Amino acid sequence: MDLHELIQSLQTEGGKIVMLVSDGIGGLPMTPGGPTELEAANTPNLDALAEKGVSGMSLPILPGITPGSGPGHLGLFGYDPLKYQIGRGVLEAAGIAFPVGPNDVCIRCNFCTVDENGLITDRRANRIPTEESAEVVKLLKAIKIPGVEIFVEPVKEHRFVVVFRAEGLGGNVADTDPQKTGHAPLEPVAKDAESQKTAEIAKEFFKQATQILKDQPKANSLTMRGFAKKPNLPSYKELYGLDAAAIAVYPMYKGLASLVGMELVGQPASLSEEIDVLKENWDKYNFFFVHFKYTDSRGEDGDFDAKVKMIEELDKVIPRIIELKPDCLVVTGDHSTPAKMASHSFHPVPTMIVSDLARTDHCKKYSETEANNGGLGHFQAMYLMPLAMAHANRLGKFGA
């Protein structure tokens, strides 16, 4: 019996869960023994949660492994990120919050320019501006191929997403980008029998697309990369019995949440608006994923003080969440983003669970130093959802 079968067999009715993910929340001291960003921040509300709840350290993947946003969030959502891998095409589609279905093959496409012989002169179409690119993408929506539904969506600059939707399409097709100029885009080649049809569709798509694009001054051809289907993930409803809502500002996190079957609610543009959305939808769901981006952004900038300020922003909304009386409030991150490294890192993530069922520990602050010795110990992120479910009294007894 694996973890998912176990959880699925034990799920029961229970309380409401809020999982507040502060992206890249974990940090590093700038000098040995100094405070981390979290420890430098003034966070009276988060600290009160630490006192009331139980803390610990979440390992996003395994010791020493730094996750991207995809694996980082899959872990938090309770899916083993080494088992369920999100292909690049699907991640790109998730990144624009495209609702990827089980019969979809997603492809990251690049506009490029080719000469009169069809040889690539610029692999990124001189990074055509996003607005212009979006107009060219619209033209491609005219492409029709019998038996397959086709979606073409702009991303940014020369990048766009193509999705083929039909039953029985394999996702294993080689990239058509020759990776250098002076060569024509490659033919789409299937890497297994199930992907033969996908390759044929891609070939036809490319044919029609180049016909449409041939007189476009800035982008007269395209390459297709990262063909992928979404991993066969059980949904939140199946796995946990939860009606889950995702509240995020950035499309990437909406996309990741929709991969596991969460509903995307609201169109918030700030953390404060995210909490408005949470409040408005409070009665409609029993699980809420609330994503706060800017702790990661300022960490990536390498700006310690700015990250501290973002943590303080986060702290300020805590009373508004508490007001809703969630049965289980989880505060965590998908990984650490220390300003010192200006990048995602492998360091474990300070995590708290506040619930009436929490076995309170001695932690008085939300900080790396305190969480390190908290009652939750050090655990892989994929166990956070079982812990949250348990703390919301949503898991029955295993065995008699």
Next chain:
Amino acid sequence: MDLHELIQSLQTEGGKIVMLVSDGIGGLPMTPGGPTELEAANTPNLDALAEKGVSGMSLPILPGITPGSGPGHLGLFGYDPLKYQIGRGVLEAAGIAFPVGPNDVCIRCNFCTVDENGLITDRRANRIPTEESAEVVKLLKAIKIPGVEIFVEPVKEHRFVVVFRAEGLGGNVADTDPQKTGHAPLEPVAKDAESQKTAEIAKEFFKQATQILKDQPKANSLTMRGFAKKPNLPSYKELYGLDAAAIAVYPMYKGLASLVGMELVGQPASLSEEIDVLKENWDKYNFFFVHFKYTDSRGEDGDFDAKVKMIEELDKVIPRIIELKPDCLVVTGDHSTPAKMASHSFHPVPTMIVSDLARTDHCKKYSETEANNGGLGHFQAMYLMPLAMAHANRLGKFGA
């Protein structure tokens, strides 16, 4: 995707790593609440490392499991010791630093004495002295068998190693030692089809050997045990992209290091000479395994005070290592050897990582009590290499 595939896919260029393994470093208090050997020792340099780095507890195998040197080191080197098992023949060959290759079948042999009917009278040839045994071993080097390269190497007293080198030899042959006197050595019997040829070679080896030995007064026959090929380990270079050097005094540890593809450098006869070798080879490698034996030896002796002294010896060389400015210095042991038990034990091993990327914790000393609550938490030894790689900035991000 398993851990090795993951690590291999993420390896990048980065800093230099020193892994200082103090064999059997972990200990026990002689009376409840008393100090361990490490806590009784005066270790200002190690304590300074604890303050600067991050500490934790390494579990050699799994909770409660006491490792021998083989599995203990495989774990430290990042190989799951339950997956990769080192057969006895290979361990014996490693113990004399014989460079075991992928086509080698290694066999632990014992000289024995037989009567005129070929029945064993002493299974260990009265523990023939090492010097005399080595002379008899030399005679066996005359054995020739077509199509196979044969190595015969002395070990100690009645023990020696035989290696058959040829493509396509299986390692699954039953022991020929009947385990009691009054019986002839058994025929070598293959336990699978791939080992048929190995059994034939062993039969021929035994025939020629007994011919050569028949008039030897002290050792006129032999038994063959622990037939084994080396486990199919990815090398340090493949797995981590590291050019690794092993610096050890004792042959066993050189042998274990060579199994994973480390180069054996220098011929040091003491810890101080090991550090000389480290310094001399500093520019040639980016990973150094430095093995210190005597903490284990004195633990095995059951001599608490002598082990304390050895720990203090270790402490004295730390500044010479620090001087070289490793990007990541790991201080650990392959297992605990508490003087109280006078043997290897299952207890977790206090471990430190010193690096600019370490998230410093509250640990101020290198000790079991402090490491127990350190920032690395408790982790299986097989995750120490991923942690070291991460702290040397040698692992890229997993997923986007």
